[in-house]
Amino acid sequence: MPLSFPAIRWREPQAIVALLFLCGLPWYHFLGWQRSTALALVLLGLSGVGAVMRRQSWVGAVYLWWVVLVLGLAASVRPVESLRILLWNAFLPSLMFFVLVQQRQRSTVLLQAFLVAILLLVLMLSRMAWQGVDLQVGAPPGWRHYPGPGLSSTFLVLAFPVAWGLYRRARAAARLLPALTLLAIPWGVYLTLNRMAWLVLALSAAMLLYATMRTSWRRSRYTVLLILLVMAVCAGLAWKTTRVRMGETSLGQVYTQDARHGVWRYWCARIPSAPWWGHGYGIRVEQAYYRDLGGIASVPPALLPEEGAIRAHAHNLFIDQLVQVGLIGTLAWSAMIASLCWHFLRLARAGEDLAWAALAVIMALIVKNMSDDFVEFAVSLTFWSLLALLQAGIEGGRMEAKKAASSVARAG
Secondary structure (H helix, E strand, C coil), X not given: CCCCHHHCCCXXXXXXXXXXXXXXXXXXXXXXXXXXXXXXXXXXXXXHHHHHHHCCCCHHHHHHHHHHHHHHHHHCCCHHHHHHHHHHHHHHHHHHHHXXXXXXXXXXXXXXXXXXXHHHHHHHHHHHHHCCCCCCCCCCHHHCCCCCHHHHHHHHHHHHHHHHHHHHHCCHHHHHHHHHHHHHHHHHHHHHCCHHHHHHHHHHHHHHHHXXXXXXXXXXXXXXXXXXXXXXXXXXXXXXXXXXXXXXXXXXXXXXXXXXXXXXXXXXXXXHHCCCCCCCCCXXXXXXXXXXXXXXXXXXXXXXXXXXXXXXXXXXXXXXXXXXXXXXXXXXXXXXXXXXXXXXXXXXXXXXXHHHHXXXXXXXXXXXXXXXXXXXXXXXXXXXXXXXXXXXXXXXXXXXXXXXXXXXXXXX
């Protein structure tokens, strides 16, 4: 299938809004664009949500997660703020899955639109670097849509499996866009100087190389060699990134100088005060809880150099979950993610390349956020939307295969 934007029936509002939504995802300060298009999509696709929910094997885990988050409002230090963040960061993004998965006939087009946005993001990073803008510090007024190094690298690693999936599915000229994206993403990651992104790219590449070559046992040794080569290259680039950011330093110094260790210790010490339900959903609520504790006065003297990072949040997905929603909420979220993994693993074992891409997206979200926590509105929307469109592509492909088989049977 060639690059197929003209294939959309422009009279269908849902397809048009979905295109605008996906093109606006990776851009900072486009909050109004993201929210308005997301709400419009939900309203346009709401009529089909019930049927979609019934055919998803893991939907019970989503219901459980929603119920636990709502019940946890009673324990929040800022219940109104927790409710607002729950609606935007958890409920709406996961609902987007059930809306976008209806786009079975247009999933390829919509994923292409997202890859175009990712290429534009890499171009913006390149131009900023060329003009001497320090991507670690932030963007001057002329670059106000720059999401920052952490968010930019998160969008890039989430897009990598999608580009691979589209490349595997497409033919001839239609492979140009995903191929360009696969080449551009490592360059964009290097510009952000984000070390964790290299680990994610290494793991994604290893998983996707296995998926590509697993059907031929004769290629198994080459697969192993390729995976080892990719791991070595990514490790080298991660170390190069570390040297650029921190100068001449040893591995021991990298470990001891990282402020995250102090941040993790501080927030882990807060978990026992509300172990079951946490202190309230949302990083903004976590920051309010920090202020309630007395702010800088609550920070042990040995951790004062990291006080700015402590004030932000725990910089780890699972520690943040435990602080915000406690053990019950963390287990509910983990059960939902495990259900998603099991669902896509079954499809992957049946030979669906897009299911392997979905598994890599889930892995990328988790691993990337082990050293930070960017699973807020834009990233959560991106995660659920990509999973939905990959699932839609799988369902659409199976529908086309059934139609082709029935046509052959009738012709015979």
